Amino acid sequence: MFYLPDRDEMQEIDRRTIKERGIPGILLMERAAISILEEINARKDTVLPARVKCLIVVEGGNNGGDGLALARLLAQQGDQVEVCYISGLSKVSDSFAYQLDIVRNLGIQVTDEISQKEYDIIVDGIFGVGLKRDVAGIWKNVIEQMNNMPGYKIAVDLPSGVDATTGQVLGTSFRADLTVTFGLNKRGLVLHPGCDMAGQVVVREIGFSDREVQDIAPEAYGYDLSDLARLPKRSDNSNKGTYGRAAVIAGSADMSGAAVFAAEAAYRTGTGLVKVYTHSLNRTVIGNRIPEAVLMTYSDEVEALKCAEDAVSWADVILVGPGLGRSGEAEELLRYVICEAEQPLVLDADALNIISQDLELLKKHRGEVTVTPHLGEMSRLTDIAIPDIKKNILRVCKDFAMEYNVIDVLKDSRTCVSRGGDIYINTSGNNGMSTAGAGDVLAGVITGLIATGSSPYEAAKLGVYIHGLAGDLAAERMGKNGMIARDIVESIPMVIKGVENEKL
Ligand SMILES: NC(=O)C1=CN([C@@H]2O[C@H](COP(=O)(O)OP(=O)(O)OC[C@H]3O[C@@H](n4cnc5c(N)ncnc54)[C@H](O)[C@@H]3O)[C@@H](O)[C@H]2O)[C@@H](O)CC1
Numbered sequence: 001m002f003y004l005p006d007r008d009e010m011q012e013i014d015r016r017t018i019k020e021r022g023i024p025g026i027l028l029m030e031r032a033a034i035s036i037l038e039e040i041n042a043r044k045d046t047v048l049p050a051r052v053k054c055l056i057v058v059e060g061g062n063n064g065g066d067g068l069a070l071a072r073l074l075a076q077q078g079d080q081v082e083v084c085y086i087s088g089l090s091k092v093s094d095s096f097a098y099q100l101d102i103v104r105n106l107g108i109q110v111t112d113e114i115s116q117k118e119y120d121i122i123v124d125g126i127f128g129v130g131l132k133r134d135v136a137g138i139w140k141n142v143i144e145q146m147n148n149m150p151g152y153k154i155a156v157d158l159p160s161g162v163d164a165t166t167g168q169v170l171g172t173s174f175r176a177d178l179t180v181t182f183g184l185n186k187r188g189l190v191l192h193p194g195c196d197m198a199g200q201v202v203v204r205e206i207g208f209s210d211r212e213v214q215d216i217a218p219e220a221y222g223y224d225l226s227d228l229a230r231l232p233k234r235s236d237n238s239n240k241g242t243y244g245r246a247a248v249i250a251g252s253a254d255m256s257g258a259a260v261f262a263a264e265a266a267y268r269t270g271t272g273l274v275k276v277y278t279h280s281l282n283r284t285v286i287g288n289r290i291p292e293a294v295l296m297t298y299s300d301e302v303e304a305l306k307c308a309e310d311a312v313s314w315a316d317v318i319l320v321g322p323g324l325g326r327s328g329e330a331e332e333l334l335r336y337v338i339c340e341a342e343q344p345l346v347l348d349a350d351a352l353n354i355i356s357q358d359l360e361l362l363k364k365h366r367g368e369v370t371v372t373p374h375l376g377e378m379s380r381l382t383d384i385a386i387p388d389i390k391k392n393i394l395r396v397c398k399d400f401a402m403e404y405n406v407i408d409v410l411k412d413s414r415t416c417v418s419r420g421g422d423i424y425i426n427t428s429g430n431n432g433m434s435t436a437g438a439g440d441v442l443a444g445v446i447t448g449l450i451a452t453g454s455s456p457y458e459a460a461k462l463g464v465y466i467h468g469l470a471g472d473l474a475a476e477r478m479g480k481n482g483m484i485a486r487d488i489v490e491s492i493p494m495v496i497k498g499v500e501n502e503k504l
Pocket residue numbers: 014024025026028029032059060061062063064066089093095126127128129130131132133134135136139156157158182
């Protein structure tokens with residue numbers, strides 16, 4: 001698990017490290033500069049020549065101070081360095097002034113505008129986490145000039161113009177090949193479009209106090225491979241009943257695939273028994289494609305209700321929605337399950353479309369509810385336009401979770417999960433997963449994890465992470481263009497098997 005602080009949290013970690021632990025900012029700055037130097041040196045003779053010609057553009061805050069310290073280190077190891085100091089701020093930081101004196105004393109060239117020379121490296125030390133408002137005027141011009149220059153582009157801490165909290169571009173942004181960020185990754189460097197501006201992101205330790213990080217415990221975080229250890233453990237002394245019973249209420253008269261993907265994904269995640277409740281027209285297709293699943297079908301409202309009753313009395317967890325359609329039977333089924341079931345529910349796709357007509361329904365369930373809307377479904381649920389959701393995806397995700405007391409899995413290229421408190425931001429997965437059926441697979445994985453023993457909140461986060469890893473594996477095998485939902489399902493066992501091999 002890794003924290004993803006926002007601007008305020010990062011500034012507070014910074015402040016407390018300096019004030020309460022007594023580690024001077026200038027020491028942190030030196031380590032910040034050394035870490036960038038090491039990243040440059042590691043790329044020499046591959047991406048970069050053995051001796052580099054480097055332009056470092058700075059403004060008068062501490063981000064600029066890092067840039068000046070780097071200028072000194074590069075010059076002292078024999079590289080050619082020039083500094084462009086924009087000097088548009090009325091007040092400079094103490095550390096910046098200190099570093100500027102040293103740079104001048106060493107005879108490093110400092111200009112106030114960018115020359116038209118060519119450089120191997122262009123370093124952006126203009127704004128870091130201190131960025132507060134839109135970049136305009138002289139700063140905008142300089143950033144755009146830098147973007148248009150050839151050369152390898154490195155951002156100090158964050159590309160200037162990227163909001164550390166939201167990942168939005170404020171006015172304009174430096175477009176980096178590499179961002180060396182300090183202490184912890186930042187929310188704005190994993191959310192779009194910030195992550196597109198950042199290029200490769202390398203997180204370097206520079207001496208922030210770990211205790212302050214733990215005390216502040218930033219609200220947002222992500223998972224890495226070590227978090228697969230959160231998967232429920234299997235025991236030798238077990239049978240299929242031990243690994244849960246998952247009901248999948250999915251598919252409609254003209255749609256069978258969604259039920260197959262969801263059911264298979266639940267099985268592939270380790271569920272003991274999966275029972276599919278679907279329209280009778282799907283019986284043959286589903287029976288053929290996933291013979292492991294038990295089937296119960298309906299063709300009218302009376303039979304649909306019988307299915308709902310069966311699911312409520314049989315299952316440990318119930319998924320409703322993939323390919324369900326919006327027929328009278330579908331609505332009947334959904335209402336019954338929400339009002340009568342006490343076990344955890346996962347509501348996806350058409351279940352959410354039905355609910356968007358009557359949101360109060362969500363509050364009627366007595367157990368835990370997980371919803372898995374994509375942006376379009378979230379827009380219908382909240383009446384917020386998709387571009388506005390995208391701009392503030394974490395806030396929207398968290399607010400909805402809080403208002404309706406649900407676990408909200410808001411699906412986008414960076415899916416986020418919240419139940420109203422902390423926020424998980426997913427960093428696995430790729431654009432090849434924008435393919436029909438991928439959402440059904442995710443709903444099945446989350447349902448399967450609940451069936452095998454994860455808490456619904458853990459299942460949502462881990463499910464999103466595993467689904468993304470399976471997508472990455474599918475992309476490796478089939479390519480992002482050619483991969484389809486089936487490839488994602490088939491990759492799930494490989495992701496989980498990797499953990500078993502590691503014996504985590
Ligand atoms: N506190 C410290 O001693 C350390 C700070 N570090 C570096 O310092 C950075 C943060 O430094 P600062 O807090 O000084 O802030 P920045 O250097 O990010 O920004 C400088 C100043 O620019 C002004 N500003 C903000 N948005 C603007 C805009 N759109 N147009 C014009 N001016 C704008 C603000 O007044 C801000 O304080 C980090 O990102 C990191 O690179 C690291 O060196 C580690 C140690």
